[in-house]
Amino acid sequence: MSEPANDRRSRRRMWTSLSVRVRTALAVVVAGVLLAPAVPATAASPAGAPSAAGGSAVGAARSTLVSPCQLPTPATGWQHEGPTNYATWLPPSGTVRGIVLFVDFTNAAPVAGELAGRTSMFSAAPNVFTQASYGALNLQLTFDTAWRHILQPHGNFAGYKSSFTTQRSYVAAAVAAANAAIDFSSYQIVYVVPPKSATTFDISPAWVAAPGGGVTADGVELRHAVTFGQDVDYWGYKILNHETGHLFGLPDLYSYNNADSIHRAVGGWDLMGLISASAPDLFAWHKWKAGWLTDSQIDCRTTTGSASTVLTPLGAAGGTKAVVVHTGGNTAVVVENRQVSTLDVASGCFQAGVLVYRVTTAVFSGGAWPGGNVPPIGGPFPVEVVDRTPGLDVTTCSADEKALVNATLTTIGHTVTYGGVTVQLTNTLGNDREVSVTVV
Numbered sequence: 544m545s546e547p548a549n550d551r552r553s554r555r556r557m558w559t560s561l562s563v564r565v566r567t568a569l570a571v572v573v574a575g576v577l578l579a580p581a582v583p584a585t586a587a588s589p590a591g592a593p594s595a596a597g598g599s600a601v602g603a604a605r606s607t608l609v610s611p612c613q614l615p616t617p618a619t620g621w622q623h624e625g626p627t628n629y630a631t632w633l634p635p636s637g638t639v640r641g642i643v644l645f646v647d648f649t650n651a652a653p654v655a656g657e658l659a660g661r662t663s664m665f666s667a668a669p670n671v672f673t674q675a676s677y678g679a680l681n682l683q684l685t686f687d688t689a690w691r692h693i694l695q696p697h698g699n700f701a702g703y704k705s706s707f708t709t710q711r712s713y714v715a716a717a718v719a720a721a722n723a724a725i726d727f728s729s730y731q732i733v734y735v736v737p738p739k740s741a742t743t744f745d746i747s748p749a750w751v752a753a754p755g756g757g758v759t760a761d762g763v764e765l766r767h768a769v770t771f772g773q774d775v776d777y778w779g780y781k782i783l784n785h786e787t788g789h790l791f792g793l794p795d796l797y798s799y800n801n802a803d804s805i806h807r808a809v810g811g812w813d814l815m816g817l818i819s820a821s822a823p824d825l826f827a828w829h830k831w832k833a834g835w836l837t838d839s840q841i842d843c844r845t846t847t848g849s850a851s852t853v854l855t856p857l858g859a860a861g862g863t864k865a866v867v868v869h870t871g872g873n874t875a876v877v878v879e880n881r882q883v884s885t886l887d888v889a890s891g892c893f894q895a896g897v898l899v900y901r902v903t904t905a906v907f908s909g910g911a912w913p914g915g916n917v918p919p920i921g922g923p924f925p926v927e928v929v930d931r932t933p934g935l936d937v938t939t940c941s942a943d944e945k946a947l948v949n950a951t952l953t954t955i956g957h958t959v960t961y962g963g964v965t966v967q968l969t970n971t972l973g974n975d976r977e978v979s980v981t982v983v
C-alpha cells in the first residue's frame with residue numbers, strides 16, 4: 544500500500560523497515576496497491592471496555608484495554624499504538640525462538656564466508672531485546688549451518704516486498720528447502736537470508752500471517768518471518784530487531800510518504816524509526832505496549848491539574864518510567880527520561896534529558912491512514928516528538944536526527960507544551976529527573 548514499486552529513495556533512506564501487513568486470502572490487489580482486508584476477523588481487538596480479566600499482570604502482554612491511559616485499538620490488520628492483538632502478532636515475552644535460514648537459488652550462489660559473516664553479525668541482535676525489555680524477552684536465535692537450495696531463480700520472488708502471497712511463497716520455499724535438516728516445531732520465527740548476489744532482495748520486510756494463513760511444517764503453523772535483503776549490509780544487526788519489532792506488533796514511526804522528510808516524527812529516538820539512530824532504545828510507550836513495563840511504572844493522568852513525578856532512566860530497570868496523559872479519545876502525551884543506556888551511542892547526537900511525545904491510534908504504521916492511504920507531508924504519525932527547540936537543528940548530526948536531537952529538556956526550567964499539557968524539568972537527582980506535568 545504505501546510501498547511504491549518505483550521507490551527511488553536513496554540508500555540512506557532505503558525502505559528497510561517495511562511495515563508488516565497482515566493478509567488473508569481476502570487481500571486484493573487494485574492498481575498495484577495491496578489492500579488489507581477490511582476487518583480481518585483475527586486481527587482486530589475490540590476497542591471496547593477494559594478487560595477485568597486482564598488485570599495488570601506483571602510483564603504480561605495483553606490485547607485489550609486495561610489502563611485508562613491506553614488508547615483504543617483501531618479495527619485494522621495493521622500495526623498501531625493501541626494494545627496488540629496477540630492472536631495475530633507474536634507476544635514479546637519469555638523465550639522466543641527464531642531459526643535463521645540461508646537459502647540460495649539456481650542463479651545466485653553465496654561467496655565464501657557469507658554464512659559465517661551473517662551469523663556473526665546477527666548474533667548481536669538478541670541482546671538489544673534483552674536490554675530493552677529489562678530481561679522480559681529472551682530471543683534465542685539458531686543459525687542454520689548450510690545453504691539450502693531453492694531450485695528456482697530468485698526473480699521468481701520479485702514481488703516479495705509488495706505481495707503477501709509472494710512473500711509467503713518465498714518463506715514456504717525456504718522452509719521446504721531446509722525442512723529435512725530443521726525441526727520447525729521448535730521455532731516461532733523464521734528468518735530467511737539470501738546470498739548477496741540474489742539482487743531481487745533489496746529490502747527486508749517482515750511477514751505476519753493471520754491464523755490459518757501461515758506455512759505449515761513439522762506439525763506447526765509458521766506465521767512470523769523476516770525476509771532479509773541487501774540493506775542488511777547498510778543497517779547491520781539492528782535491522783533484525785526492527786523487523787522483529789513488527790512481528791511483535793510495533794508500527795513504523797517514519798513516514799511512508801516518500802516526498803516527506805522521512806524521519807521528521809521521531810528522529811533517532813526509537814528503533815522503529817531510524818535503525819541507525821544514536822538513541823535506538825524503544826519508547827516507554829512501546830515497552831508498556833509490549834508488556835515490558837507494568838501499569839505501576841506508568842504515571843497515568845486522565846484529569847486536569849498539576850503534579851510532579853520522578854522518572855528513572857528508560858534504559859535501566861525499575862521505577863516510574865513515564866507520565867502518560869490521556870488527552871483525548873485516541874491521543875496521549877508521554878513524558879520519559881532518556882539517559883545514555885547500553886543501547887545508546889554517547890555523543891553530541893544524544894542529548895540526555897526529558898523527552899516528550901504525542902501518541903495516537905488515529906493513524907497506523909508509517910502514518911498510513913485507514914484504507915491504506917499514505918500520510919500527507921507532515922503527518923500525523925503514530926508518534927511525534929515534541930521539539931523544545933523547533934527550527935533549531937544540531938547540524939553535526941545526521942540529516943535524519945538533527946532536528947530532534949535537541950528536543951529534550953536538559954536544564955532545570957526547560958518547558959514544552961503540547962495539546963494542553965505542559966511539562967517542565969524541575970529537578971535532577973543523579974540520573975533521575977523530576978518533572979512537573981500540568982494538564983489544563
Ligand SMILES: [Zn+2]
Nearest residue numbers: 560561562795
Ligand atoms: Zn519497519
